[in-house]
Amino acid sequence: MRPIPYGKQFVDDSDIRSVVDVLSSDWLTQGPNVCDFERALCQKFESECATVLSSGTASLHLVGLALGWKAGDVVLTTPITFLASANCILYAGAKPDFVDIDACSYTIDVEKLETKLKQYDACGNRVKAVVAVDYAGQPCRWESLRQLADKYEFQLVDDGCHAIGAKYKTVPIGSSKYADATVFSFHPVKHITTGEGGAVLTDNRELDEKIKTLRTHGITKDKSLLEKNDGPWYYEMHELGFNYRITNIQCALGLSQLKKLDRFIKRRRQIAAYYDGIFGEDERFIIPQTTPEAEHAYHLYPLQIKFDDISVVKDVFFQHLRERKIFCQVHYIPVHLQPYYRRRFGFKEGDFPVSEEFYKREVSIPIYPALENTEMEYVGAEIVESIAEHCLT
Numbered sequence: 001m002r003p004i005p006y007g008k009q010f011v012d013d014s015d016i017r018s019v020v021d022v023l024s025s026d027w028l029t030q031g032p033n034v035c036d037f038e039r040a041l042c043q044k045f046e047s048e049c050a051t052v053l054s055s056g057t058a059s060l061h062l063v064g065l066a067l068g069w070k071a072g073d074v075v076l077t078t079p080i081t082f083l084a085s086a087n088c089i090l091y092a093g094a095k096p097d098f099v100d101i102d103a104c105s106y107t108i109d110v111e112k113l114e115t116k117l118k119q120y121d122a123c124g125n126r127v128k129a130v131v132a133v134d135y136a137g138q139p140c141r142w143e144s145l146r147q148l149a150d151k152y153e154f155q156l157v158d159d160g161c162h163a164i165g166a167k168y169k170t171v172p173i174g175s176s177k178y179a180d181a182t183v184f185s186f187h188p189v190k191h192i193t194t195g196e197g198g199a200v201l202t203d204n205r206e207l208d209e210k211i212k213t214l215r216t217h218g219i220t221k222d223k224s225l226l227e228k229n230d231g232p233w234y235y236e237m238h239e240l241g242f243n244y245r246i247t248n249i250q251c252a253l254g255l256s257q258l259k260k261l262d263r264f265i266k267r268r269r270q271i272a273a274y275y276d277g278i279f280g281e282d283e284r285f286i287i288p289q290t291t292p293e294a295e296h297a298y299h300l301y302p303l304q305i306k307f308d309d310i311s312v313v314k315d316v317f318f319q320h321l322r323e324r325k326i327f328c329q330v331h332y333i334p335v336h337l338q339p340y341y342r343r344r345f346g347f348k349e350g351d352f353p354v355s356e357e358f359y360k361r362e363v364s365i366p367i368y369p370a371l372e373n374t375e376m377e378y379v380g381a382e383i384v385e386s387i388a389e390h391c392l393t
């Protein structure tokens, strides 16, 4: 049996051909595939604008800057996410705070969000933005979030890095129907890959223009914006930007991968359905819930195992599976408990109990398009066996 990671890219001959073609073209960095990939993303996800960038983290960074986050602003997210969802708040100089997750969907608890918004309002400190994460590929309650955003006047960002191919009320994540901007990541464990890469999708043209300028050092060549024009070589820097460009080579891969997205999602859902069948009726486990309004994209299959109830040590369970070449992961260590966040902001254990309990139980078990049926069955059987073998009661 080959090693089985929790997630992995699927790259085939057509992807390789697309990349090799670019290598023999004139365009390695910026080139036609960049705009083509942006157009293809707009079409696939029903968005007016898209900007592709060097990573999901860079995308979140520029969204915060383009939305004008600054010192004194408060921006909220959830503890069960990758660090980048919270770090982007710090990059802009704003203050991060958290809202606990909902115990069923593992996405932001909308009722707790409203309580927190009221608390900030009562202190005269309005929340500037919310970064809501479609954790594991499960869309947040976007309609309710939009209503709150309108009522409390905050900017709504969809961290959709896990949800490429997911839908909420038949609308693709990325459409910007509910959020002001959506961020994707094309890291190899995600649904489609460009090696490293990311994108911001939005219907707001002004926001999109700002992000495109910040992507390349804050430089503009747009004649209508120049303060003067010395000649065809001339450009001006109007903002402090970055080199967050993605290459023509990477975008060729992205374009080729995007064509396979529906197939990838179908396979992820098949695997999830198999795991649901294995673990769904067993009270030692809690399987990820889906809601009728959302179509899950299963970037992850977050299985909860009631380690405390059945007296199994999580560490021992992991070791057992690793010895059998099954490499699970945990998503995520709650961000507020990271030493940096504790030290700088005083967060502590007990602040977000649902997230902390979820962290103790969560195990991301292998799910990716290239996972074969025999491997998926092996994973299911080994997990059940490991629990039986290490149960101390």
Ligand SMILES: Cc1ncc(COP(=O)(O)O)c(C=O)c1O
Binding pocket: 055, 056, 057, 058, 081, 082, 084, 085, 133, 159, 161, 162, 184, 185, 186, 187, 196, 197, 198
């Ligand atoms: C929820 C979430 N947001 C943001 C990111 C950052 O994306 P990238 O790794 O492309 O920088 C990730 C990556 O794992 C993620 O899972």
